[in-house]
Amino acid sequence: MLRLTDNHDEYQTTADWLMSQTKHRPQVAIICGSGLGMLADSLKCQNSFAYSDIPGFPQSTVQGHAGRLVFGDLKGKSCVCMQGRFHMYEGHSLLKTTFPVRVFKLMGVETLIVTNAAGSLADGFQPGDIMIIKDHINFPGLVGLNPLCGPNDEKFGPRFPAMSDCYDKGLRCLVMEIAKQIGVAGLLQEGVYAMVGGPNFETIAEARLLHRLGVDAVGMSTVPEVIVATHCGLRVFGLSLITNKVVKSYEDSDSVNHDGVLEVGRLRSQTVQQLVTELISRMEINNNENSNNAS
Numbered sequence: 001m002l003r004l005t006d007n008h009d010e011y012q013t014t015a016d017w018l019m020s021q022t023k024h025r026p027q028v029a030i031i032c033g034s035g036l037g038m039l040a041d042s043l044k045c046q047n048s049f050a051y052s053d054i055p056g057f058p059q060s061t062v063q064g065h066a067g068r069l070v071f072g073d074l075k076g077k078s079c080v081c082m083q084g085r086f087h088m089y090e091g092h093s094l095l096k097t098t099f100p101v102r103v104f105k106l107m108g109v110e111t112l113i114v115t116n117a118a119g120s121l122a123d124g125f126q127p128g129d130i131m132i133i134k135d136h137i138n139f140p141g142l143v144g145l146n147p148l149c150g151p152n153d154e155k156f157g158p159r160f161p162a163m164s165d166c167y168d169k170g171l172r173c174l175v176m177e178i179a180k181q182i183g184v185a186g187l188l189q190e191g192v193y194a195m196v197g198g199p200n201f202e203t204i205a206e207a208r209l210l211h212r213l214g215v216d217a218v219g220m221s222t223v224p225e226v227i228v229a230t231h232c233g234l235r236v237f238g239l240s241l242i243t244n245k246v247v248k249s250y251e252d253s254d255s256v257n258h259d260g261v262l263e264v265g266r267l268r269s270q271t272v273q274q275l276v277t278e279l280i281s282r283m284e285i286n287n288n289e290n291s292n293n294a295s
């Protein structure tokens, strides 16, 4: 079993170090998926840190994940943006892949926005569509690979957290509204994201299985971050950029590759950025600066 040695002090040490290096006290955290690192570009008054300079932080090894933490202001809200996330297939434990989420909680963040690149199973979805995540299936979790395995840290949350409403409904409706107002509603979908372990893409038999199980989009990340965020009481919103259709037919000669995934990220970067910027601008924040109950 992958374990899992982090303790509360390790998160606190990293949070304290960051708060000693920046004046920003973020209310919103954004995790950028493959090829979506430009989400940090809209932040004003930036302070940025290479992951390699942050005590306790894991390192990004995947192309399209720059490995930088960017603090800044966006439309009156203080934000922190991860340009690069950590994946289980890189060799990190699941708890390590979610390390920043608890650090953000200790810094006072109350809302987490997760983004990813994903392949579509749903028949009506096209590459370039943007899927609001309504729910997820945690395939690694179904066989016991869950970031919450091991001793529970009650300071963060309960032993048995509910996951039936982890993607905030109010924020999902708000993004639908925004999409209509900025004229991109035609690109928007809503659906179920499934996490698989990767790093290989799916076989055709696996793709057919996922399709039958009701998966709309599949990827290799996000779910552990959402579980840890929900466990510690963060409000969560998630977007999948559909970068490819998952091949479901033996007759189909298409095949997916990471460069193609990054290319669709570049093509849709502006629209994703617009949606996330407007969401942050319009979302309500409790302004509970550093009044979290996890410290």
Ligand SMILES: O=P(O)(O)O[C@@H]1C[C@H](O)[C@@H](CO)O1
Pocket (backbone or CB within 6 Å): 032, 033, 034, 062, 085, 087, 115, 116, 117, 118, 198, 219, 220, 221, 222, 257, 258, 261
């Ligand atoms: O970090 P995300 O989930 O956006 O990355 C996806 C899944 C793999 O890491 C990679 C495959 O192209 O993109």
